[in-house]
Amino acid sequence: MHLARRMWTLFEPLHAVTYFAPEAREQFEAAGLRGFWRGYFAGRAAPLGPIGPAPVVAAFFGFAPAMVARALPDVWSRATPEAALAAREAGAVAALRRLLGEVTDDHVAEAAELLSRAASTADTAGRVLGAANAALPLPEQPLARLWQAATVLREHRGDGHVAALVTTGLDGCEALAWRSGLDLSRQTLQPARGWTDDEWEAAVRRLQQREWLTAAGSATTDGVEAHRRIEAITDEAAMRPWKALGEESTERLIGLLQPLARAAARDIPEINPIGLPRAGA
Numbered sequence: 001m002h003l004a005r006r007m008w009t010l011f012e013p014l015h016a017v018t019y020f021a022p023e024a025r026e027q028f029e030a031a032g033l034r035g036f037w038r039g040y041f042a043g044r045a046a047p048l049g050p051i052g053p054a055p056v057v058a059a060f061f062g063f064a065p066a067m068v069a070r071a072l073p074d075v076w077s078r079a080t081p082e083a084a085l086a087a088r089e090a091g092a093v094a095a096l097r098r099l100l101g102e103v104t105d106d107h108v109a110e111a112a113e114l115l116s117r118a119a120s121t122a123d124t125a126g127r128v129l130g131a132a133n134a135a136l137p138l139p140e141q142p143l144a145r146l147w148q149a150a151t152v153l154r155e156h157r158g159d160g161h162v163a164a165l166v167t168t169g170l171d172g173c174e175a176l177a178w179r180s181g182l183d184l185s186r187q188t189l190q191p192a193r194g195w196t197d198d199e200w201e202a203a204v205r206r207l208q209q210r211e212w213l214t215a216a217g218s219a220t221t222d223g224v225e226a227h228r229r230i231e232a233i234t235d236e237a238a239m240r241p242w243k244a245l246g247e248e249s250t251e252r253l254i255g256l257l258q259p260l261a262r263a264a265a266r267d268i269p270e271i272n273p274i275g276l277p278r279a280g281a
Helices: 003-020 022-030 036-048 053-060 065-071 081-099 105-120 128-134 142-167 172-180 186-193 197-209 221-237 240-245 247-267
Strands: none
Touching: 003 022, 003 081, 003 142, 003 221, 003 240, 003 247, 022 036, 022 081, 036 053, 036 065, 036 081, 036 128, 053 065, 053 128, 081 142, 081 247, 105 142, 105 240, 105 247, 128 142, 142 221, 172 186, 172 197, 172 221, 240 247
16 A cells, blocks of 8 residues: 555544534534534635635535535524634534543543654645645644544645546546545445536546446446546655654654554444545454
8 A cells, every 4th residue: 555545544534523422513513513524614614704606616526516505605694604614623622632541641632742743844836725724823732633643645646536537537526426436435425425416427528438337337457547646646646744753753653653553443333425444444
């Protein structure tokens, strides 16, 4: 496994508690963001300020514009970006405190320090979500610092992945329909990203014309090879933090993150639209 991909499997579960842990939803609801998607869009978009749907459609990439427009800008009438940021941090910290309860404070503090060092070196030019999260104040509390560093790194990687997808000429729905021909199902992806049946089926037809999907909807040899290329580009684009951290510190961080990732993954469904392997494996 490419080093950058291995690191993603270890920090992504720490970030993803903000989507799946009950504590995260409770904090969003307490801030006035009732309903999962209000909390999702407000929490993830809050580092960008009180923006409307268009920049979020662009930056999040895979979501149907109509789904984004149902949440934005309405969420800012319910909670300010500052309140959403406070809620997402409080929810994530509460979830990690429960999930990592058997891990020592020293273990968490060292992992947070090394992961923050890596995140501080992430190159943010052209990476809107990575840059916006990197610009937030660094928390003093170790669990909050750990979560924020994981968030900077996952959005940094995601920005690079979007750039790789754009180079292929794919749109958001096509990227998902193509992925459903590889490993994740349409039943998992389509409802989670808000595309209509007509939009999805039109995307499938375009991919079939491109010879990336078969008539049955599975990936062709060309489609599989395109996926390999895009993932390789994504991995290479995510390497700067690990080169900057250095081999010895990165290996140390891997050892620290492995039990944390396994613990955090307990709140992540085995089948999820992120495509995250189980237990940071």
